[in-house]
Amino acid sequence: MGPPLGPSQWGSRLGAPPPLPAVCGGAACEPGLPVGMAAIAATAGRLLRLRAAGAEGQWCRLRGAGLQAASAAGDAAQRRHVAHFTFQPDPEPQEYGQTQKMNLFQAITSALDNSLAKDPTAVIFGEDVAFGGVFRCTVGLRDKYGKDRVFNTPLCEQGIVGFGIGIAVTGATAIAEIQFADYIFPAFDQIVNEAAKYRYRSGDLFNCGSLTIRAPWGCVGHGALYHSQSPEAFFAHCPGIKVVVPRSPFQAKGLLLSCIEDRNPCIFFEPKILYRAAVEQVPVEPYNIPLSQAEVIQEGSDVTLVAWGTQVHVIREVASMAQEKLGVSCEVIDLRTILPWDVDTVCKSVIKTGRLLISHEAPLTGGFASEISSTVQEECFLNLEAPISRVCGYDTPFPHIFEPFYIPDKWKCYDALRKMINY
Amino acid sequence: MRKMLAAVSRVLSGVSQKPASRVLVASRNFANDATFEIKKCDLHRLEEGPPVTTVLTREDGLRYYRMMQTVRRMELKADQLYKQKIIRGFCHLCDGQEACCVGLEAGINPTDHLITAYRAHGFTFTRGLSVREILAELTGRRGGCAKGKGGSMHMYAKNFYGGNGIVGAQVPLGAGIALACKYNGKDEVCLTLYGDGAANQGQIFEAYNMAALWKLPCIFICENNRYGMGTSVERAAASTDYYKRGDFIPGLRVDGMDILCVREATRFAAAYCRSGKGPILMELQTYRYHGHSMSDPGVSYRTREEIQEVRSKSDPIMLLKDRMVNSNLASVEELKGRKLLTPVAGERREEGGLKQREPSTVLNASQALVSRAQDRPDAPR
Numbered sequence: 001m002g003p004p005l006g007p008s009q010w011g012s013r014l015g016a017p018p019p020l021p022a023v024c025g026g027a028a029c030e031p032g033l034p035v036g037m038a039a040i041a042a043t044a045g046r047l048l049r050l051r052a053a054g055a056e057g058q059w060c061r062l063r064g065a066g067l068q069a070a071s072a073a074g075d076a077a078q079r080r081h082v083a084h085f086t087f088q089p090d091p092e093p094q095e096y097g098q099t100q101k102m103n104l105f106q107a108i109t110s111a112l113d114n115s116l117a118k119d120p121t122a123v124i125f126g127e128d129v130a131f132g133g134v135f136r137c138t139v140g141l142r143d144k145y146g147k148d149r150v151f152n153t154p155l156c157e158q159g160i161v162g163f164g165i166g167i168a169v170t171g172a173t174a175i176a177e178i179q180f181a182d183y184i185f186p187a188f189d190q191i192v193n194e195a196a197k198y199r200y201r202s203g204d205l206f207n208c209g210s211l212t213i214r215a216p217w218g219c220v221g222h223g224a225l226y227h228s229q230s231p232e233a234f235f236a237h238c239p240g241i242k243v244v245v246p247r248s249p250f251q252a253k254g255l256l257l258s259c260i261e262d263r264n265p266c267i268f269f270e271p272k273i274l275y276r277a278a279v280e281q282v283p284v285e286p287y288n289i290p291l292s293q294a295e296v297i298q299e300g301s302d303v304t305l306v307a308w309g310t311q312v313h314v315i316r317e318v319a320s321m322a323q324e325k326l327g328v329s330c331e332v333i334d335l336r337t338i339l340p341w342d343v344d345t346v347c348k349s350v351i352k353t354g355r356l357l358i359s360h361e362a363p364l365t366g367g368f369a370s371e372i373s374s375t376v377q378e379e380c381f382l383n384l385e386a387p388i389s390r391v392c393g394y395d396t397p398f399p400h401i402f403e404p405f406y407i408p409d410k411w412k413c414y415d416a417l418r419k420m421i422n423y
Numbered sequence: 424m425r426k427m428l429a430a431v432s433r434v435l436s437g438v439s440q441k442p443a444s445r446v447l448v449a450s451r452n453f454a455n456d457a458t459f460e461i462k463k464c465d466l467h468r469l470e471e472g473p474p475v476t477t478v479l480t481r482e483d484g485l486r487y488y489r490m491m492q493t494v495r496r497m498e499l500k501a502d503q504l505y506k507q508k509i510i511r512g513f514c515h516l517c518d519g520q521e522a523c524c525v526g527l528e529a530g531i532n533p534t535d536h537l538i539t540a541y542r543a544h545g546f547t548f549t550r551g552l553s554v555r556e557i558l559a560e561l562t563g564r565r566g567g568c569a570k571g572k573g574g575s576m577h578m579y580a581k582n583f584y585g586g587n588g589i590v591g592a593q594v595p596l597g598a599g600i601a602l603a604c605k606y607n608g609k610d611e612v613c614l615t616l617y618g619d620g621a622a623n624q625g626q627i628f629e630a631y632n633m634a635a636l637w638k639l640p641c642i643f644i645c646e647n648n649r650y651g652m653g654t655s656v657e658r659a660a661a662s663t664d665y666y667k668r669g670d671f672i673p674g675l676r677v678d679g680m681d682i683l684c685v686r687e688a689t690r691f692a693a694a695y696c697r698s699g700k701g702p703i704l705m706e707l708q709t710y711r712y713h714g715h716s717m718s719d720p721g722v723s724y725r726t727r728e729e730i731q732e733v734r735s736k737s738d739p740i741m742l743l744k745d746r747m748v749n750s751n752l753a754s755v756e757e758l759k760g761r762k763l764l765t766p767v768a769g770e771r772r773e774e775g776g777l778k779q780r781e782p783s784t785v786l787n788a789s790q791a792l793v794s795r796a797q798d799r800p801d802a803p804r
Binding site: 131156185225401 | 511512513563571572573574576577588589590591620621623624625626651652653654658659660723
């Protein structure tokens with residue numbers, strides 16, 4: 001925990017990235033870990049796997065083996081904040097003009113800033129957005145654009161989304177924030193029954209296409225049941241909306257701008273663990289990354305790995321492990337848009353490699369991997385060399401202290417990949 | 424001679440920590456009970472409210488004092504443990520609000536039911552769990568009340584339904600429990616708590632309607648500590664008269680920093696419900712010293728002066744202590760002695776809690792790791 005902040009230490013104007021102190025309000029994101037921790041994490045992960053049988057003493061061994069770098073207080077509970085991934089920044093983009101070093105929440109702020117500047121009807125609202133938001137995504141915007149355009153709502157998710165639909169129906173651009181994706185469920189009816197169906201049921205007389213809902217998403221290391229969920233699969237089942245999950249600051253800004261400008265209601269899930277952990281060069285000017293287009297991050301010939309959000313960084317590491325240890329060449333795909341998803345890119349890749357592994361934090365049953373799996377086996381059945389592998393969270397509520405066991409870390413993915421190769 | 428003996432034994436009993444002898448010495452000199460005046464409650468759709476005077480026995484007073492002190496010390500200890508990263512995840516502390524949990528418990532029976540939101544450590548204690556079980560739960564140990572799987576926000580006990588993370592979601596649940604009470608016919612009531620932030624959630628109004636329609640023995644209680652996370656009540660609610668928000672449900676506004684006021688109001692409300700008249704709403708005006716959770720310093724949306732003022736003028740433990748001392752129900756030394764007992768016991772309990780192992784399902788979960796990732800293990804045991 002960092003030192004407490006006074007109000008003057010928040011809300012720096014866009015321009016100089018503020019330092020990275022503790023967050024006020026809801027959850028605190030763990031500050032980004034230096035890359036050196038990856039080695040420690042690897043050792044810890046290996047120990048976890050190998051020593052599973054002697055689990056009672058496992059924590060003691062963990063303490064001894066890989067983690068001397070941490071403090072010598074000797075309590076296993078303090079060790080548990082090694083991240084399960086290492087963020088891999090993309091190279092600096094050249095084609096969008098001047099770039100600036102930004103982390104994920106700063107990239108979001110930049111996108112929102114660009115939107116409010118470009119579109120005079122754009123408004124941002126949600127719980128605690130006025131002071132900057134519990135994840136600092138809206139810092140400085142109220143000062144810059146006024147309290148009529150950036151304002152707080154009371155604690156009422158259903159009301160927030162319904163209200164946003166109303167704004168959007170009149171033609172203004174509504175950017176609603178749900179404080180955590182876990183809280184989106186009171187608004188589920190509004191999203192699924194109202195927002196998604198507005199254009200269809202009114203025969204295109206009305207629509208709420210200028211609505212975008214943003215929500216922090218995914219595991220964060222200590223979020224437990226209600227601050228860690230990944231609900232994209234619930235919304236994937238709903239024609240009429242778009243669901244988007246970025247993996248990095250550069251992707252986030254471009255995708256968010258595309259969502260805001262898209263003529264359909266969009267849900268934009270932001271991986272909260274990356275808010276501070278992910279830092280890269282992001283263009284200052286607005287730019288768009290097209291929706292419904294998956295990105296092949298790394299080309300390969302033997303296995304296709306598909307993920308979105310934080311999990312992309314996990315499978316990237318799995319790909320390099322596979323190359324190093326097994327000589328297997330992996331094609332890594334970031335799906336980016338969950339609904340409507342880019343069937344062509346994934347299928348083309350599977351036709352080439354013959355093997356597919358999909359990974360997400362959300363529970364296995366009914367998770368979005370099942371949709372991808374089902375479609376790919378329909379389209380590419382004869383090209384498959386092995387059953388499609390899904391490495392996902394367990395079918396339980398997102399656990400509190402069992403999080404390290406729950407998440408589909410690189411060891412589970414690597415294990416599944418190996419089985420697929422040897423099928 | 425007798426006076427000297429009394430004085431000497433009082434000094435000794437302060438040192439020797441033998442409660443029996445202390446009580447024996449004390450009862451010779453103290454009153455058995457005293458009558459106090461308490462603040463009149465604001466009423467909504469009620470002709471009469473709780474009484475404005477109440478009798479507090481010495482025994483009850485000492486018990487309330489000890490319970491409030493225990494809650495206070497437990498919360499402060501949790502604060503320490505969180506900063507040492509022994510407690511992780513979320514931790515919402517209720518120091519400052521002790522009069523609410525202890526006062527509510529004093530006004531109901533153990534067979535009544537209670538459900539609240541995430542600021543639940545105090546209620547977990549008053550509903551019967553030990554400090555050890557609570558601290559073990561906070562630190563994720565097997566001896567915790569939810570076997571270490573729930574953490575701060577998910578603590579449960581007999582007739583205590585948690586510990587709920589989603590704001591406002593527990594209120595329709597409370598109405599449902601009240602329905603079960605009515606159905607079972609055992610004269611029980613359900614206390615359904617929520618905060619000032621949650622008071623603006625739609626499902627609360629749905630619960631009001633159902634409870635009133637079916638005359639459920641449900642006491643809706645709004646713990647108004649003036650801030651929903653970082654938003655003050657004026658900035659969140661069109662009407663901050665939370666006791667009136669039930670509209671067709673009668674309501675009372677209670678001084679939540681005075682345990683006797685809370686107790687009398689709870690007795691009144693429970694009697695109202697038990698008589699079959701339907702639900703009632705109580706607003707407890709209280710205050711939390713800590714921020715919303717441990718990640719919130721708590722001073723960016725309110726001034727330190729405000730917190731200090733509440734601490735010095737309305738601290739619930741101080742108010743009770745002053746009352747008891749001024750009406751000769753107890754002495755300052757006696758109460759201080761009790762104060763000394765509780766933190767020592769609490770810290771010993773905490774050490775005991777820490778020595779417990781992590782939950783046994785560590786073994787099961789890691790075995791699941793070794794087998795196929797696609798395996799679906801049974802729900803963790």
